[in-house]
Amino acid sequence: MDSPAHRRSPDSWRERLHTVIFEADTATGKAFDVLLLIAILASVAVAVIDSVPTLAVEQHETLEILDWVFTALFTLEYLLRLICVRRKLGYALSAFGIIDLLAVVPTYLTLLELGFHGGGIVRTLRLLRVFRIFKLAQFMGEATSLRQSIHASRAKITVFLTFVLILVCIVGSLMFVIEGPSHGFHSIPEGIYWAVVTVTTVGYGDISPETPLGKALAALVMVLGYSVLVIPGGIISAEWSKRRDGPVSTQSCRDCSAEGHDIDALHCKFCGARL
Numbered sequence: 667m668d669s670p671a672h673r674r675s676p677d678s679w680r681e682r683l684h685t686v687i688f689e690a691d692t693a694t695g696k697a698f699d700v701l702l703l704i705a706i707l708a709s710v711a712v713a714v715i716d717s718v719p720t721l722a723v724e725q726h727e728t729l730e731i732l733d734w735v736f737t738a739l740f741t742l743e744y745l746l747r748l749i750c751v752r753r754k755l756g757y758a759l760s761a762f763g764i765i766d767l768l769a770v771v772p773t774y775l776t777l778l779e780l781g782f783h784g785g786g787i788v789r790t791l792r793l794l795r796v797f798r799i800f801k802l803a804q805f806m807g808e809a810t811s812l813r814q815s816i817h818a819s820r821a822k823i824t825v826f827l828t829f830v831l832i833l834v835c836i837v838g839s840l841m842f843v844i845e846g847p848s849h850g851f852h853s854i855p856e857g858i859y860w861a862v863v864t865v866t867t868v869g870y871g872d873i874s875p876e877t878p879l880g881k882a883l884a885a886l887v888m889v890l891g892y893s894v895l896v897i898p899g900g901i902i903s904a905e906w907s908k909r910r911d912g913p914v915s916t917q918s919c920r921d922c923s924a925e926g927h928d929i930d931a932l933h934c935k936f937c938g939a940r941l
Contacts (some may be wrong), residue, residue, distance in 0.1 A: 670735045672819070680749065680750045681744060681920070683749065683750040683919070684751065684920050686752075687746060687747055689742070689751070689917055689918055702743065702808035703802070705739055705740070706735060706802055707802075707911075708732075708736065709733075709736035709769075710731045710739070712729055712733055712736065716729045716733070723875070733773055734773065737770050737773040739769045740766070740769045740770045743909050744766045744767065744769075744770060750920070751920055751921075751938065752920050752921045752939075754931040756921075756922055761813075761899070768800075800825075805833075814905075815905035817900050818905045819902050819904075821900045823902075826898060830865065830894060833861070833865065833890075834858050834861035834862050835858055835861075835862075835893075836881070837855055837858075837887055838855075838856075838857030838858030838860060838862075839857060839858075840853050840857075840883060841857040841883060842854045842856070842857035844875070844877060844879050844880045844883065845857075845875050845876065845877060849875065849876045849900065850875065851873065856873065859873070860873045860874075861887065864884060864891060865887060865890065865891040865894060866890065866891065867891045867895065869886070879885075880899070890905040917931070917941050919936065919937060919941060921939035922934060922936055922937040924936040
């Protein structure tokens with residue numbers, strides 16, 4: 667009869683692999699994170715250089731080789747992450763799982779033979795390699811806390827965005843009535859476009875009111891825009907401060923891949939699995 671230690675042995679190497687790849691509280695885990703960080707930055711640099719026409723022509727072969735080297739490394743990393751997590755589909759559909767997949771798919775898509783008309787599309791796909799920069803979020807200590815704060819604030823942010831949408835629709839309609847086609851506001855959608863640009867304080871200047879009443883409304887919307895923009899930041903900051911009461915560990919749950927657990931936690935606070 668197999669001993670308990672023997673029964674656990676097939677999964678022990680996956681546990682060690684999970685510790686190295688997903689956690690940073692060991693020497694090997696920290697070394698893996700540092701190497702991955704360097705690889706991400708280098709691959710993004712290659713993508714940026716490849717977008718410069720002169721350098722892309724001069725260093726075409728070198729850039730292509732480097733691109734495939736980084737693609738192979740990130741593919742291996744993605745497969746290892748899938749191997750060492752228990753719920754593979756959960757990781758694959760998570761934010762980090764999708765980002766990891768986007769880091770390698772564009773290069774493989776360039777192998778497709780799409781014909782003459784698709785050549786430009788395939789070349790454009792190579793620019794998607796710059797999305798590897800999002801993998802840097804894994805190295806931000808507050809990334810989990812920020813993500814949880816945004817998730818907890820989703821109801822308030824939804825109400826806020828609904829208010830903004832109603833506001834720009836009303837203001838855009840009023841501006842269409844006040845200014846009219848003679849001053850560039852040919853339709854309500856154009857008025858709404860102006861309202862969005864004004865409320866967000868972008869101010870392109872391609873459409874602007876000319877009547878005194880229109881200018882007065884514009885001034886009111888501009889002042890209101892400064893007041894409105896601070897609301898989302900305040901909502902998220904309030905939620906974030908609630909989650910900064912104590913330090914968190916670098917442990918990642920093998921079942922749901924969640925992070926942000928307390929230092930002394932024995933079980934995942936999201937799915938209940940043992941850490």
